[in-house]
Amino acid sequence: MVNTKLGPAPPGLTLASLLIWGWQTQHMFYATIVGLLLELPLFIKWRINFTDKDVNQLVDLSGVIFFVITVYVFVNYSFQGIYKILELLPLTLLLLMLAQNYGVQNGLKTSALFISIRRLGENASPDVLYSIDIGMPFVFISLMSASSGNQHSDYFFIACVLIIAWLLFPQRTEHFSNVTWFCSIVFACFFAYLAQGGLQQLQYQSEAFFLELFEQYGWKSTDPEHSSTSIGSLGRLKLSDRIMFRVKADKKSPIPLYFRETSYSKYEYGSWRNPKIDFDIIGRLPGKNEWRLNKNKFDKETIDVSIYLQDRAAIIPVPDNINTLSGKDLVQVETSVYGATRIEAREGWINYRLGLSDHDFVEAPPASEDLNISLNYKSDFEQIAARLELYSKTPMEVIKTVQRYFKDNFYYSISQNQRYTKGQYLTKFLFKDKKGHCEYFATATALLLREAGIPTRYTIGYSVQEYSEWQGTYLVRARHAHAWLKYYIDGAWHNMDTTPSVWAPMEAEDRTLLEPIMDLLSWLRYKTTGSDIDSKEEPPSKWMLWLLVPLAVYLAWHFYTKQRVEKNNNLDTIDSVYDRFGTDSPLYPLIKRIEQEADSRQSGETLMTWIKRVLPDKRANQYFDLIILHNSYRFNPMSDKQEEKKMIRDALESLR
């Protein structure tokens, strides 16, 4: 017969593996105590007779402890906590190991470990219902837990090799010599060493590759001096669903619709440009990692923005009414005359807090470029301005007229299928196609207002409109990128957007089926990578700890009712057992009396032998039939109890 079940762990191995765990995770004290406790049964003989029910309850309790630890760790450490849970695994399994090592059964039944087998009870097939020794799995679990310590990599490798070799030595095939076994282990370890080095290299290489790939999808800083538009691009404008940044704000308070990046003043052949500009460095507020960009002393409200930076310096999207900017990752903040806000921070996910006020950020007053129209388009806009009689209207009337003009005569489209010569696309938009996307509208409006004598700037940025209930943040996707314009009237810059409002729903129609999955992945990455940023600024959300309350209530109820049922059952069982085994036999009073008169029964001595020993033969003979009857009443389940009880009583009466 071949034993196909897992054997016990070699003596001392559990302690050794726990010591490695203690060494790696800085829990050496606990590791030593637990290890010695688990190895102690090797030196002592007494054992505890755990019933199956006891073991089941211990397993359940271990499961509950594991669950509580998981919730607690998850609340406090978020997803990073998975390594903390891994670290604590040996302690959560301690009860099971104690039950195994100190129990008489020398193993745990699969029915205790697996609920599905437990439910089958006695009907479970012997193929699945058997006793297993969890010693060896525990050694491996201890090693896995030790690995979460993430220290002394090379020594840990050696320790693992030694432990596994120690574990495998008793399992070796005996008809091979020990030398062959040793060579096989060395062979395996050599490959393992190469493999672990290779794995590390593979990670570095793949990280570099994916980082490069990921960066393409990360935040690309806008060029403050140049912006190429898609005016003139053929085909369907395709913007991706990828999340560019997240805005966390109180849902009840209105959030600014537009987050601008920068503005441009000069348009030529599908590109907006600015003259070479210098950024002004904003001074950090004393004692804080905060910068004031506007004149207001206090913030009316604050919103948090999370963004992935691929460079240390980048132009970030901010609303017009920005007042302050703060964040622990920010190093420097600069602004340009065209409204761009550039930050210097570390690469990766960063959070910054925006303080908002009632007044918009003050951009530099218009210059001559803000009224400039390229000669290529001059005649086109003159023609429209004349037709709309803009020259004779006040600036406010011009604004209204232009807005109405675009609203009534143009419609939104993200497709451009007609091919024209370079520089003709804007003209064709105005006079022939009368359809286009936001860049067409913003550019055409800006130039038309300039023709009417109003300074304008072409502005790019994002429209914030999608709120994710389950993530609790506004999601700003690549397809939410938008272009609008600013016009200068009465000494201030004002936003104007002539793009039909259907642009956002139309672009949302192009979302892919994979969007929810990609969102989830993005969120996971955001939560795992960005959690460090949050954890220091915000206390971890403790609400999940409330999960423990119903659990505790359930457990209390579970154990209480179980105990109560068990007690009741026990009482019933005891009663029924006593009844069944006839402990109410009328002979017992007589036995007590004889015990008082003579020597009491010794352990293991039968009633018959005892009577023979303590009573004279003649008297003892009187009791023999009675004892046989009593034994039948006491132990024979098939006998007629009432009848036998009556017979015993009668016999006793006759003896008296």
Added chain:
Amino acid sequence: MLRKLLFVNFKLVYRFSQWNRQRFTSTGMLILLITPVAGLFGFDTRNTLSFHIFSIASALLFTAIFFSLFFRGRFSIIRKLPEYGRVGTPLKYLCIICNENKTAKRGLILIDELKNQFPSLDHFSKTKDPLDIKRSRFDRFIGYPRLINVMQKLRGGSITQVAIDYIPKQSEVVTVVQLTPLRRGYLYFDKIRLAHAEPLGLFQAQKVFYNNDSLLILPRLYKTPRLNLQSKRTCQQSGVNNASIVGDSQEFISLRDYQPGDSIQSLHWRSFAKLNRPVIKEYQDEHSMRYGLILDTFLNKKSEVIFEDAVSITASLITAQKEHDALLDLMFISNNTCQFTSSRGLADHEKILEMLACVEPVYDSNIHQVEKMIQHYCHECNAFICILLDLDESRLKLIKMLSILNIPAKFLLLRDLKNKDSAELIQENDVHVIHHDNLQQELDTLWKT
């Protein structure tokens, strides 16, 4: 569609798990389980050092598989099976392994296999597993545990692996293998594997031998008392010495007084005339009885467990009669009406038991065929024992028919404990209910009542 997809996946999972179980030792399985777990935690080599465990475990498996490739050798194996076995009773058979190599071989493991028959999707969907009640909803919905049980039942038994420590060169060893049959009918043996573990003791190289054999497994037997039914004709002439068929013997012994139930044809007219009272010619073996044993095979929607109980009780009754003189007519409906007479040299009990071993339940409700069968044989049998699976209208009709025919009969109704029949109905028709969970004890009291 989902069910079909799951079913296809079940096949893959089952084969994969079987392959693993056959190839890896218990320690090898542990290493195999650790590998993906360590790989998962060690995915990010910056966060944990689990990748060390992953690489060691992978390297060990790789090494073990690599060394197993060096197992070479020529062997032949012959299986020596007994004539039949019995459900639930472990039986032993021999395997003769011949080492045809020029070197002795050590550390071999003999793994004999019963044929794995994968059920069709239709069969799997229709099969009911009594254990399903105890399973979780998830297990019931997915159905994999049920498939495992179906597979186990189709396979029909479990065979223990046997270690063969040493086979001298060019010689044979005989090993004893133990099989525990789990169902009746024929079990089909498929492959025999000769495994050999590599030095690390994690993986087994295997040589596969295709030896197709079959073994008949008879139904489970219970202790049953001798049949003792009140018959209207207790002194039947039923000799066999000169009769090639069932019937009256021609071996005259003596004369005796007439007793009610004796055939008038046996009257000795001369003595009748002389003594002026009826005298009967007595033949040898006149005291044997002839019982009709009717097995209800119409299972319909009932659990197969009670059908197995019915078959076992039938087999037990037949076996109990083996040492007695009574003739026993086993009748049941399978694809057609089946009737076999046993005892007194007419047919071996083993033949009847073989029939019973292979009897399958019928799922349509053409139970009126049984009525026809009884009508046909009622004049040949002294009494009937009907083993019923249900007590519906058609079966009640059957009971009434036997009552009208005035033939002594005993009705045994097989039941799960959960089924509760009307006590009045049972009492009225004198039906003896036998519950699955209390079968032996109720059989013991069968004739007492």
